[in-house]
Amino acid sequence: MAGSYVIAGKAVPNHVISMGFLGGYAAIAGYFIMKPKAPQPATPPIKASSADEEAFIREFLKSAEEKN
Numbered sequence: 001m002a003g004s005y006v007i008a009g010k011a012v013p014n015h016v017i018s019m020g021f022l023g024g025y026a027a028i029a030g031y032f033i034m035k036p037k038a039p040q041p042a043t044p045p046i047k048a049s050s051a052d053e054e055a056f057i058r059e060f061l062k063s064a065e066e067k068n
Helices: 014-034 051-067
Strands: 004-007 010-013
Touching: 004 014, 010 014
Parallel strands: none
Antiparallel strands: 004 010
């Protein structure tokens, strides 16, 4: 039979240690995968060269949404 390690005075088989390690690794990976992410803005950012251009774009988008 396979070997074992003595942990806290008890003989723990190698397969139990490996299953515990893999289970812990999967739990940590699942935590980071399912962690909530920061909300994304609803609209893409406006890259305008001036404040007047940005105001024009915002006004144009507002009027286009009102028409629909």
